[in-house]
Amino acid sequence: MSVNGRTNVDLDGATWLKAGDSPGSDSVEVALLADGHVGLRNGNDPDGHVLVFTPGEWAAFTAGVQDGEFDRP
Known part of the structure; x- marks a missing residue:
């Protein structure tokens, strides 16, 4: 798989983990x-x-989560 048309990322053999807060049948x-x-x-x-x-995108996303950027009012 190509990321942004540049980097090839191999998904074969990836270990997928269910996110801890996935309620019921919703599964991330x-x-x-x-x-x-x-x-x-x-x-x-x-x-x-x-x-x-990418690592930078993931870091920005997780920082936003920790800062409450995506919390509902």
Whole structure:
């Protein structure tokens, strides 16, 4: 898989972990990939699309989560 048309990321052999806060049948899975990339997918559709984040993108996202940037009012 190509990320931003530049980096090839191999999803074969990735270890997918269910996110701890996935309620009921809603399932988000995360995998740590080569070169620090992070994959996210719908655990109910493991053969579906995968979002792949670069290390910088993932760091910005997790910092936003920790800062409450995505909290509902």
